[in-house]
Amino acid sequence: MALLDIENLHAKIDGEHGKEILKGLSLKVNPGEVHAIMGPNGSGKSTLSYILAGKEDYEVTDGTVTLEGEDLLEMEIDERAAKGVFLAFQYPVEVPGVATMTFLRAALNAQRKKRGEAEISTPDFLRLVREKAGHLGINQDMLKRGVNVGFSGGEKKRAEILQMAVLEPKLCVLDETDSGLDIDALKVVSEGVNALRSPDRAMIVITHYQRLLNHIVPDFVHVMNQGRIVRSGGKELALELEANGYAEYQQDAA
């Protein structure tokens, strides 16, 4: 059984005259696989990530999404998180006054509780965070600061990956994680992501540029346009796109 199975997904912006953004998207993701989704601006890439996470601004009008056979669309946002869906945000949100450390612990324990597991002990938690933070070059000072408050672009993205590492999700959706990163930061973040690749974890990497895929090498590349996947292939497809651009797909759709 696929980890994630999206069938003929149609979705529009919530509201009476909401614009349809996804127009029959299908995608199967198995454990251990890394799928890259590329496409021009406005093709619906970020919408897909929000719908998987359960953001309330969209309405699914047709199609199904299952996670390990369960209907994902029926689940609350936090229930999806507890089942292992993690979204690394393109623009991580600030939560002033709540230390990153506090936030991580509250999130981890909330998920554990929903899964019927015991809360993590303080020493175990500290050990876990220290280890993961070290790999990402995140120091103690940053962990004490408010979540994403006053973080640089690179720090925000590293903090997202730290959360991902601590929460150990089954399905990681990375939404334009490379945006706003210089080449050094891109390397650190990519190494953090690669360290999380494992046979029972799948990733969907959404990006506009091929650059990120030099560092996070995908198993599959999909081209998205006008709310649909219009072409799929192996990692070499990304290189082709880099060379030829998206023009050909946009013409097809027009």
Next chain:
Amino acid sequence: MPAVQETVDQVRSLDVDQYKYGFFTEIETDKAPKGLTEDTVRFISAKKNEPEWMLEWRLEAFRRWQTMREPDWARVSYPPIDYQDLYYYSAPKRPSQLSIDDIDPEILATYEKLGIPLRERDALLGIESGATKVAVDAVFDSVSVATTFKEELARAGVIFMPISEAVREHPELVRKYLGSVVPVTDNYFATLNSAVFSDGSFVYVPKGVRCPMELSTYFRINERNTGQFERTLIIADEGAYVSYLEGCTAPMRDENQLHAAVVELVALDDAEIKYSTVQNWYPGDKDGKGGIYNFVTKRGDCRGDRSKISWTQVETGSAITWKYPSCILRGDDSQGEFYSIAISNGRQQVDSGTKMIHLGKNTSSRIISKGIAAGYSDNTYRGLVSAHRKATGARNFTNCDSLLIGDKCGAHTVPYIESKNSSAQFEHEATTSKISDDQLFYCRQRGLDPEEATALIVNGFVKDVLQQLPMEFAVEAQKLIAVSLEGSVG
């Protein structure tokens, strides 16, 4: 943060609209006849075996009160209060303040339910398990029913007793200081309180003494249709230090109940008073039925040079809150502080803030106010910072933040700043923000449910103030914040 977790557990275990302290204790009471006349004042004074001067003082206040009008400038609205339709005195029938074994077991059980240990033995057990020692004065409706650790405090020279007792035992101190910070004629509610106050705490810390433990008063309104008018007077003599906490709860009732308290603090040279409040009076139900009308006058007088008074408050209860704990910075180099968290939900109305009156030279004050409005509530910060002509070098820093949850509530900030001295430096910062859908989505994507997420965001918002509270109170306050916001997301 385990406290957040606990908070959330507590929120979960409750249904929306369920006030934890809303139970009523069945006990026999001794009441004054309904209504307010000179006879009521005489009745209360006689009940307390007060000396003649005290009765005269009350009667003067009562006569004055009859000529006054209820203030209407606050941003709160409520139907007219019929002052003749209230009881002004209600006391448990058994004699109080004898020994713990004479206290009606029902009352002991009530305080136990509230988590306030009145038996010193129990409190001592608390110490062994690592908690700090806290002396408690418990006020049940109109009388003080128990004061713990009195003897131990007496050894340090600290007087901590019900004010009704202090009137008899330490008349020289009471006469000297009562009404010296909040004059009898100060305002409608303070004058009413002066006429009919029934009990409250009296604290005197002598010269150079650092009070060996936290002092605390626990106020409980129990009886129906009864107003509570407590009076607290705290004096820190030269070089003394005292930290005082107060907590309040009341049963759930459909009618509104009146609470009009007066608190006076006096700090002499080099003295410091830290006064913390966790106010959790019954706020009324979700439609705004019932709840306490809380009209309170709290004022501290930094009478001595280099004295310091610090107010910290966490206000989550009451249908209506009208309250401005203030500091008169009379002594040179004196300091005033006000740290406040005011949360309103449902139909609650809060009009609260502070006054910092700079009179002496090089006086400084600091105001950190965090207002959180949810549901259909209205939350107003009203503050005055003023520098007198002679207040050379006065300094104030004010930071006033409001957080809105939902789109049916209101937050208002009304700062008054007056400076008559050109060397004064006053700074005012204010922000208004909303818990955004993006913040909630972000927290929920990490696994927090809507209430956990709100509690976390709000706790972040009030962090600066929570840090000012004594440790045990901070944890309690954090829980309270989550409980009072339950049902606010939705």
